[in-house]
Amino acid sequence: MTHNKLIRILAIAPTARGFGYVVMEGSSRLITFSNKSILKNKNKRTLVWVEKYIRRYEPAVLVLPAVNAADTRRAKRIKQLHQRLVGLATEHKLKVKLVTVTKVRERLLGQIKGNKQSQAEVLAGLFPLELAPRLPPKRKVWKSEDPRMDIFDAAGLAVAFWPK
Amino acid sequence: MKSLPNYLQAQRKRLALSQEEVGFLIGLIGLNKGTRVCRDETFAREPSLLDALAYEVVYGRPVRELFAGLHQQAQQRVAERAKVLSFRKARNSDPRRKQTIIQLAESASVNPKHHDSQ
Numbered sequence: 001m002t003h004n005k006l007i008r009i010l011a012i013a014p015t016a017r018g019f020g021y022v023v024m025e026g027s028s029r030l031i032t033f034s035n036k037s038i039l040k041n042k043n044k045r046t047l048v049w050v051e052k053y054i055r056r057y058e059p060a061v062l063v064l065p066a067v068n069a070a071d072t073r074r075a076k077r078i079k080q081l082h083q084r085l086v087g088l089a090t091e092h093k094l095k096v097k098l099v100t101v102t103k104v105r106e107r108l109l110g111q112i113k114g115n116k117q118s119q120a121e122v123l124a125g126l127f128p129l130e131l132a133p134r135l136p137p138k139r140k141v142w143k144s145e146d147p148r149m150d151i152f153d154a155a156g157l158a159v160a161f162w163p164k
Numbered sequence: 165m166k167s168l169p170n171y172l173q174a175q176r177k178r179l180a181l182s183q184e185e186v187g188f189l190i191g192l193i194g195l196n197k198g199t200r201v202c203r204d205e206t207f208a209r210e211p212s213l214l215d216a217l218a219y220e221v222v223y224g225r226p227v228r229e230l231f232a233g234l235h236q237q238a239q240q241r242v243a244e245r246a247k248v249l250s251f252r253k254a255r256n257s258d259p260r261r262k263q264t265i266i267q268l269a270e271s272a273s274v275n276p277k278h279h280d281s282q
Contacts (some may be wrong), residue, residue, distance in 0.1 A: 006165045007165055008165060008168075025165070029174075030174065030177075031168070031171065031174045032173050032174060032177065033171070033177070056207065057168065058166065058168075060165070089250060128177075129178045129180075130177055130178055135182050
């Protein structure tokens with residue numbers, strides 16, 4: 001896929017709670033980002049929201065995590081949702097780019113080992129005005145993941161989409 | 165790439181302001197200040213000229229950059245009309261007039277650099 005600098009992308013990171021999304025124009029311009037918590041009918045409602053964002057932001061590419069890659073283990077629901085998101089992108093004539101976890105780590109940390117917190121910190125450094133205020137505190141072992149981390153998952157996908 | 169109608173949300177998030185706060189700053193009255201800013205940001209409403217200028221003051225960016233898509237649209241329409249005008253035979257043969265019309269007619273083909281300065 002050729003990377004035209006002037007394209008708009010929508011990165012979606014489906015999670016157990018809902019999803020995180022990021023819209024970018026070029027490799028350095030963050031248009032919008034947020035996370036959505038969905039409690040019931042998660043896949044159906046996620047699709048409704050994503051379709052709404054596709055209509056609003058008219059992206060050229062939908063960036064998704066590669067859920068079937070060898071380095072990834074995701075729930076059955078997420079895999080089904082992923083399939084339906086690809087279908088939705090095809091319906092709207094969008095290109096789909098799948099990004100692996102390894103690629104995101106390589107892009108952000110420069111190595112294949114690392115955790116989400118360090119990735120989020122790198123992203124906060126890349127977008128200090130936009131993402132730094134949303135950086136959650138380091139997770140304690142007895143706590144579950146902060147919902148704001150969904151934004152950083154999506155931002156990681158979006159940043160890894162662009163070439164270095 | 166076609167620009168979005170506006171980039172208000174990106175600018176607001178850059179300044180870490182809430183929709184309610186922006187609504188108050190631009191002078192919206194009533195309890196639904198945040199809702200109206202939300203409608204502006206999601207392209208459901210086109211703000212008035214006064215609101216647009218207030219957005220310029222709040223975000224410190226020119227209106228043409230904040231409303232890049234609308235600016236592009238206006239530019240194209242003016243260029244189309246300038247082309248029509250260039251074919252019209254004018255009584256006034258001032259070279260400045262001709263130059264202005266040619267420049268306006270050509271402006272649509274030039275890609276505007278609306279938000280490179282972020």
